[in-house]
Amino acid sequence: MRRSHLTIITLCSFIVLVFACQKDTPRPEERVLSLPENVYRYDSLNGQVSFDPFEGFQVNNHKATLGRVLFYETQLSINNRISCGTCHKQAYGFADNVQKSLGFMDIPTDRNSPAILNAGLQEAFFHDLREPILDNMVLQPIAHEVEMGLEDPDYMAAKIAKIPYYQELFSNAFGDSFISRERISEALVHFIRAMISVNSKFDIGKETNFVNFTEEELVGKELYFHGLPCSSCHGGNNLNGGSSAAENIGLDRWYSDRGTMDIDPVSLDSMNGWFKVPSLRNIAVTGPYMHDGRFRTLEEVVEFYNSGIQHHPQLSFMLRKNTNGGFFFLGEDPQDTYMNELTNIQPLRMHMSETEKRALVAFMKTFTDENFLRDERFSDPFQ
């Protein structure tokens, strides 16, 4: 037999095997939807803060209820196997506890699943900030060839229209039971906009002069806001710097995933290694960390900032020891610039003691909002 034939046969048996071995997920009809008698209030806050985490957005309780069902709807994937909630799990702050989540065909995603919270306080989505508009964002995972694989939006709407419980949910939300991609997107947006987390120990501390903090947490807080540059990027109401900016934190000398890929307006170089500054809310439960999930624990992240920041020509100035002013050297060959900068850039070395590292981690654990992680309103309504 020719070698190529053998290869084809091996490949075919492999594909057959993959299909045969797929996990037995319950058929969609076997999942029973259970919603509360009276619709949940999504337009009110669980917690008290001095800013408006809705950013003026009026959440409609019926639209958010529909959005919740859609968020956990496995029939939004082409083979009815996974939902948004498969990769964005409530117990992990709506992130996933694996480095790369598996899509509908068990193929890993390119990046680590980020936490979902306080969308109103963010200006753009995805690790590379490529989508500024939430309404455009929410349907993308459904159509994505690795994530949910339901590429045709009309087929998606038709599929949802065939499921009996959606008639009433759409009527409650929109006044009639017409089902369209726009309405599916709108409902998901209302649910995601309602996913607000502002009830952490840190939030309560801010309102009460931190009398609820331990000695160690106070030491960590001081380091975070004053001793170290953390809050220059992860500060503000949402612990994400107040806007959704991208930064290069020197994870690598060469980035295989280049991140934002925007063009820097000063140097006209393409940005490399710039990723979204994430909110650190619920950070203790959203690991693994970074766009590629390379760090398993907060201790590993802290050790990276302490001693592991790499030389990189586009390393953020906040993470350099010395700066030469300006972003890059105008008009220089990128390779020259790289070499030139390499000799001049000194990545910051933080020289933290073991006690300080532990305090910083303890402080970041105060960002956990237990209510949010257990809030019924955001839980899986299928049983």
Ligand code: HEC
């Ligand atoms: C197979 C896993 C998977 C599924 C299913 C999935 N996501 Fe995601 N989600 C990801 C990954 C990975 C990213 C980051 C992608 C990137 O940055 O390029 C992401 C990013 C996001 C973000 C951006 C968060 C931020 O702060 O930038 C939101 C919001 C989101 N997903 C919502 C959803 C919704 C809504 C659904 C269902 C319609 C969904 N996801 C389905 C894996 C998944």
Ligand code: HEC
């Ligand atoms: C120059 C801005 C900047 C500074 C200063 C900074 N960070 Fe970050 N941080 C980022 C960016 C950008 C990422 C995301 C990188 C990625 O996804 O690859 C990040 C990621 C993280 C993460 C992982 C978040 C996640 O969801 O995966 C933690 C934890 C963190 N930083 C803590 C800190 C601490 C603690 C300090 C201070 C010692 C600090 N950061 C200083 C920009 C910064």
